[in-house]
Amino acid sequence: MENRKVWDPVVRLTHWGVALGIVLNGAVIDDESKFHTRVGYTVLALVVLRLVWGLVGSRHARFADFPPNPSASMDQLSDMVSGRKRIHLGHTPLGALMIYNLWASILLIGLSGYMMTTTAFWGIEWVEEMHELFANWVYFSALLHVVAVILESRRTGVNLPRSMVTGVKSVPSEKV
Template structure:
């Protein structure tokens, strides 16, 4: 049996899957069930708020300072992936980290513009509705890219990253792996 290490704490995993559910519910109810759509948006906003705090105060692999790197690091990682020689990371790789930041920003913007649209001051304001829809559609594309990246990394590094986001464990690092 291969040795594993604990990487994703229970709150990161709960956040991740709860955000998946809240986004899916919000997306599927966008034009049909306004109340459920709004509550899914409020849930997403609360989850983002939690994740921002947990990114500052959570355990090692939850902390932003552990995985957020400069943009050039993500581009270098993507180039290495295209060549097929990207290193394995125990936590998030630089491209995954960039995606996390992008998803958090897009989800926060989607939730904010959705909430704004419920206010009398912004009801019927076209740019608010259009921005909300644009961000939601962008999120859908980003989620697709995220899932593709997870599949690619899982295959390349022979490690089931979906399972790791369920049980919190990944293969123990080798000397060639990045922390």
């Protein structure tokens, strides 16, 4: 196994900060509290920071390293079905699609959450429904993400959760 530094501190901070904020707002904090709003804006700020970091950050943090690529995503699905183990140092193609899905959904949660605090949209049912719809979509997507990370870790032999904690991926030398 070869240890490769992949995830920089900004990637890891934004990843775990967003995850914590989503769990807090979804399962712990009362939706009507000011703390819910503060946590929501913090999550939004972390996503914006990550988007900026996608332009100026380290190699594997940059969008150029994980463009949304349906063809590569289909290849990854084919690998999974056939048992072929292709190691991706950065994000996998399917992981990239999930990341863009989560970021877009979180931005829409933030927009609808902000709209609910304005006099123009306060109490408007479709805004609240949009907020709830995207929140539920993020919970579902995050669950799917966690399951996929666990399955891919087992399938490829690369401990993906550990790499997002330490910043280092341990990968088979011949696969890099």
